[in-house]
Amino acid sequence: MTRSSETESSGTQPSDDRDGRAKRPKRDLAPDVARPADAIDGGSGDDGRGPGVQETSLGFIGWLRFGWRQLTSMRTALLLLLLVAIAAIPGSLVPQRSSDPNGVTQYFQDNPDLAPVLDWFQLFDVYSSVWFSAIYLLLFVSLIGCIIPRTKHHWQALRARPPRTPARLGRLAGYTERTVVGDPEAVVADATLILKRLGYRVERYEAKGQPSVSAERGYWRETGNLIFHTALVGILVAVGIGGGFGFAGQRVLVEGQSFVNTLQAYDSFNPGRFVDTNSLDAYRLGLEQLDVVYETENQGAIGQPTDFTAHVDVQQPGGETEDGIVKVNGPLRTNGTDVYLLGNGYAPTVEITAPDGTVVFDDSTPFLPQSAELTSVGVLKVPDGLDEQLGLICFFYPTQDELASGAFTSTYPDLVYPMLTCNVYQGDLGLDDGVPTSVYELDTSDLEQLTGGDTGVDSIELMPGESAELPNGLGTIGFVDASGGDVAATGDYSNSVKRFASFDIHRDPSQGWVLVFAILVIAGLVLSLFVPRRRVWVKAVPGEDGTVTVQYAGLARGEDPTLEGAVASLADKHAGAYEPAGPPSVE
Amino acid sequence: MNLDDYSLIAVYSAMAVYALAFIAYAFDLATRSTPAPATAERELVGAASVGRVAAKPRIEASRVDSAGLDTPASRATRPTGNRSGKFVAIGTSLTVIAWALHVTADVLRGLAAGRVPFANMYEFALTGTLMITTVYLIVVFAVRQYDLRFLGTFITGLVLVFLGVATVNFYVPISPLPPALQSVWLVIHIFVATSAVGLLALGFALSIVQLLQSHREVLLAEGKAVKLRFLASLPNAETLENLAYRLNVVGFIFWTFTLIAGAVWAERAWGRYWGWDTKEVWTFIIWVVYAGYIHARATRGWRGSRSSWLAIIGFTTVLFNFTVVNLFFKGLHAYSGL
Ligand code: HEM
Numbered sequence: 001m002t003r004s005s006e007t008e009s010s011g012t013q014p015s016d017d018r019d020g021r022a023k024r025p026k027r028d029l030a031p032d033v034a035r036p037a038d039a040i041d042g043g044s045g046d047d048g049r050g051p052g053v054q055e056t057s058l059g060f061i062g063w064l065r066f067g068w069r070q071l072t073s074m075r076t077a078l079l080l081l082l083l084v085a086i087a088a089i090p091g092s093l094v095p096q097r098s099s100d101p102n103g104v105t106q107y108f109q110d111n112p113d114l115a116p117v118l119d120w121f122q123l124f125d126v127y128s129s130v131w132f133s134a135i136y137l138l139l140f141v142s143l144i145g146c147i148i149p150r151t152k153h154h155w156q157a158l159r160a161r162p163p164r165t166p167a168r169l170g171r172l173a174g175y176t177e178r179t180v181v182g183d184p185e186a187v188v189a190d191a192t193l194i195l196k197r198l199g200y201r202v203e204r205y206e207a208k209g210q211p212s213v214s215a216e217r218g219y220w221r222e223t224g225n226l227i228f229h230t231a232l233v234g235i236l237v238a239v240g241i242g243g244g245f246g247f248a249g250q251r252v253l254v255e256g257q258s259f260v261n262t263l264q265a266y267d268s269f270n271p272g273r274f275v276d277t278n279s280l281d282a283y284r285l286g287l288e289q290l291d292v293v294y295e296t297e298n299q300g301a302i303g304q305p306t307d308f309t310a311h312v313d314v315q316q317p318g319g320e321t322e323d324g325i326v327k328v329n330g331p332l333r334t335n336g337t338d339v340y341l342l343g344n345g346y347a348p349t350v351e352i353t354a355p356d357g358t359v360v361f362d363d364s365t366p367f368l369p370q371s372a373e374l375t376s377v378g379v380l381k382v383p384d385g386l387d388e389q390l391g392l393i394c395f396f397y398p399t400q401d402e403l404a405s406g407a408f409t410s411t412y413p414d415l416v417y418p419m420l421t422c423n424v425y426q427g428d429l430g431l432d433d434g435v436p437t438s439v440y441e442l443d444t445s446d447l448e449q450l451t452g453g454d455t456g457v458d459s460i461e462l463m464p465g466e467s468a469e470l471p472n473g474l475g476t477i478g479f480v481d482a483s484g485g486d487v488a489a490t491g492d493y494s495n496s497v498k499r500f501a502s503f504d505i506h507r508d509p510s511q512g513w514v515l516v517f518a519i520l521v522i523a524g525l526v527l528s529l530f531v532p533r534r535r536v537w538v539k540a541v542p543g544e545d546g547t548v549t550v551q552y553a554g555l556a557r558g559e560d561p562t563l564e565g566a567v568a569s570l571a572d573k574h575a576g577a578y579e580p581a582g583p584p585s586v587e
Numbered sequence: 588m589n590l591d592d593y594s595l596i597a598v599y600s601a602m603a604v605y606a607l608a609f610i611a612y613a614f615d616l617a618t619r620s621t622p623a624p625a626t627a628e629r630e631l632v633g634a635a636s637v638g639r640v641a642a643k644p645r646i647e648a649s650r651v652d653s654a655g656l657d658t659p660a661s662r663a664t665r666p667t668g669n670r671s672g673k674f675v676a677i678g679t680s681l682t683v684i685a686w687a688l689h690v691t692a693d694v695l696r697g698l699a700a701g702r703v704p705f706a707n708m709y710e711f712a713l714t715g716t717l718m719i720t721t722v723y724l725i726v727v728f729a730v731r732q733y734d735l736r737f738l739g740t741f742i743t744g745l746v747l748v749f750l751g752v753a754t755v756n757f758y759v760p761i762s763p764l765p766p767a768l769q770s771v772w773l774v775i776h777i778f779v780a781t782s783a784v785g786l787l788a789l790g791f792a793l794s795i796v797q798l799l800q801s802h803r804e805v806l807l808a809e810g811k812a813v814k815l816r817f818l819a820s821l822p823n824a825e826t827l828e829n830l831a832y833r834l835n836v837v838g839f840i841f842w843t844f845t846l847i848a849g850a851v852w853a854e855r856a857w858g859r860y861w862g863w864d865t866k867e868v869w870t871f872i873i874w875v876v877y878a879g880y881i882h883a884r885a886t887r888g889w890r891g892s893r894s895s896w897l898a899i900i901g902f903t904t905v906l907f908n909f910t911v912v913n914l915f916f917k918g919l920h921a922y923s924g925l
Binding site: 035038039040074075077078081082084085088089091092093095096098099100103126127239248295298300301304305306307308327328329330331338340342504506508511514515518519521522525526529558559561 | 760761762763764765766767769770772829832833836839840843844847850851852854855856857858859860861862863864865868869871872875876878879882883884885886887888889890897912916917
């Protein structure tokens with residue numbers, strides 16, 4: 001069945017179909033798909049032009065050719081594919097710097113001896129490692145070496161005539177014959193018409209007084225295959241080059257804050273190689289409000305967030321302002337950038353007043369969430385305005401409760417009974433040393449602790465709207481009610497603390513291209529796997545008594561499970577229009 | 588009792604009926620020994636190739652047969668292998684019943700949650716196994732040319748084990764869809780992925796049988812004794828390989844779509860379409876292994892058993908991705924809800 005193509009093509013005949021010089025009728029059966037020599041329907045595999053022959057006669061060039069032929073062979077492509085699969089595995093076992101930098105740090109702490117060894121093998125950067133790149137680059141070189149000759153060849157095939165009808169059809173797939181009464185020429189003309197309507201490209205032939213039609217269809221199969229493989233190259237190129245033109249930046253905004261899309265305004269920023277960081281589109285993005293909805297009815301899932309919606313306003317460089325929404329799974333696309341909502345939490349507003357009444361700190365500080373119930377931790381730094389610098393490590397509990405151990409915890413992520421607790425440290429915060437410090441960390445090693453811990457002084461505990469004295473008469477600290485006094489009036493805390501959102505702002509001009517190529521990949525795949533490429537022949541053999549024996553046969557070009565059925569139904573349709581001459585005979 | 592309780596009852600009922608179907612199918616395999624007439628011819632063709640002259644006249648007949656003269660009617664006869672075909676029919680009927688219960692369970696779970704039942708490991712398993720049975724039944728009823736019900740033992744066994752483990756170990760009460768999963772892409776991505784798994788599962792089963800069958804054919808050719816007599820009633824190795832290929836190829840296309848849909852969704856949810864997250868890595872590995880399989884089928888020297896092994900490795904990676912990667916690997920796709 002489908003094997004017949006193999007039998008025909010991989011026989012002993014000296015097939016030169018790659019050069020398009022196939023002349024002898026018999027060779028017409030050899031598929032003209034210019035596939036690597038070891039592809040099953042490649043046709044030119046056993047043609048005696050083996051590498052050994054060339055090598056002895058051509059020396060160095062011969063070796064080069066030999067190497068190239070090896071690299072672009074099906075077997076190599078297959079092995080490289082399997083190698084890529086294997087090489088991708090370690091990246092899922094060991095944390096990767098690109099996707100999980102904290103995991104890598106952790107790994108180094110947990111495995112101080114092993115980690116450097118793994119690092120030497122680039123196992124924390126598998127997908128940009130030398131060895132992984134080498135494998136996929138080789139694969140793509142092989143791929144390109146495959147695509148080019150096949151494209152050339154297919155281009156020729158698209159314009160070539162269907163090949164001469166084989167002298168003997170009897171050995172081919174779906175062979176069947178019908179004896180009818182009629183004129184051989186007319187019989188073939190009829191068959192030609194039917195085949196044309198079925199989408200075949202047809203060619204009339206005549207040999208030994210037997211007219212025949214040779215028909216071929218399914219050129220889209222090879223076209224699809226080439227589209228598929230070329231689109232893979234397209235994806236690689238788009239990713240490789242396009243990545244250089246993009247950037248990714250992060251920025252945290254508290255409700256009411258805004259920032260302008262410039263390099264300086266980002267908390268962190270990773271530009272691609274070709275990005276001019278001075279020419280970003282200077283639009284302004286402001287966070288008006290962040291709405292978070294928690295599950296309140298389903299007993300098993302109370303407190304689970306069900307919706308995050310950031311209401312933002314965008315002021316274009318030109319000046320006009322428009323409102324927008326950023327949700328998880330719903331980025332805001334503006335000014336060639338995509339704005340994603342990736343994190344959120346509380347940003348308690350704290351005011352610290354010096355003993356003389358001057359306000360030395362008044363800010364809403366984003367606190368890092370520590371648990372699903374949003375127990376959060378934050379650091380306040382007061383560098384100026386007091387005799388000595390002051391640092392505070394604070395915890396925020398949106399719904400505070402006390403554990404049996406006496407420690408505080410939050411039992412619900414929304415603002416039901418919010419509580420802020422702070423420990424105060426005094427001393428040099430190290431801000432002036434020129435060493436960059438994280439806003440989320442306080443190095444307490446050189447500081448004097450004034451509250452909490454072993455100091456014997458209670459930590460400061462505040463609810464929104466409350467204030468307290470700092471120890472040692474340093475001043476006062478107030479937890480500002482962000483709702484503007486609702487708490488005092490109604491006891492409703494639900495708006496008493498501001499939230500923050502962390503936004504990722506990306507620009508990736510290549511991603512549209514990648515999508516286009518991905519769609520081509522699917523389209524090419526479907527074409528190349530489902531379009532049957534086949535040849536069909538109908539030959540009229542004149543009999544003695546005015547009858548004609550019509551022979552039908554097909555040849556599959558690749559997987560073609562329906563070929564025989566197609567030949568049979570062609571025979572039925574074609575011969576059915578004629579008056580039968582006796583019972584249909586078999587061979 | 589709420590809808591979810593009814594869903595669980597349906598799950599347990601489906602499991603019970605799957606178990607019965609499995610037993611019936613297993614009985615079928617155990618009692619298959621005499622080749623049915625249609626397959627006897629193929630048998631002889633195989634034997635003829637090693638030179639049994641006696642088979643000659645039959646070969647002629649069968650060659651004409653395979654050359655396309657067989658009428659659509661003769662194609663439609665479905666040789667069942669064992670003399671009565673009773674057990675295989677019972678097994679299939681039971682599978683249909685189990686499938687109906689399984690659908691009920693899945694739909695009730697979705698109704699109870701007010702969303703698609705694709706949110707945690709239990710629901711993935713519930714829907715994924717449902718798709719495996721669905722694909723099996725579709726293929727069995729759609730492929731008229733061959734009787735593929737011999738795969739029933741494997742399919743009902745696989746579904747039973749996964750459904751059982753998922754229900755006993757991973758059951759979680761209904762919870763709302765976290766914002767990260769609230770997307771049409773969840774529906775598209777998971778639906779296509781589970782369909783792909785169903786197709787690849789069948790391809791996997793056929794590839795295993797192909798290996799057994801080709802082993803048996805080698806033994807027969809060498810005139811040695813063969814065990815596993817039920818194999819005599821199944822299609823020959825080459826046919827099995829072609830069938831496996833067709834299923835795997837469709838599965839591969841679905842998987843390609845899964846991968847692309849996942850990338851589109853990742854772009855919306857995480858701001859990048861590809862980041863080598865563990866789950867992405869394994870989706871990619873599966874894809875590449877099956878691409879290798881397709882190449883193997885087109886490479887001289889790799890057709891046949893070697894490519895069957897690749898299909899088997901491919902489905903092993905699919906199972907690995909669904910079990911070990913979900914349960915033990917850390918990554919962004921931590922929605923298993925455990
Ligand atoms: C990035 C690496 C590659 C991937 C992912 C890949 C994938 C695929 C897939 C999925 C198919 C089946 C669909 C179709 O027929 O279009 C296929 C077919 C094919 N590929 Fe590749 N390929 C790669 C590289 C290569 C290379 C390097 C060669 C040449 C040596 C090659 C030659 C072929 C041939 C000849 C077929 C047709 C097989 C058939 O007729 O069944 N491919 N490839």
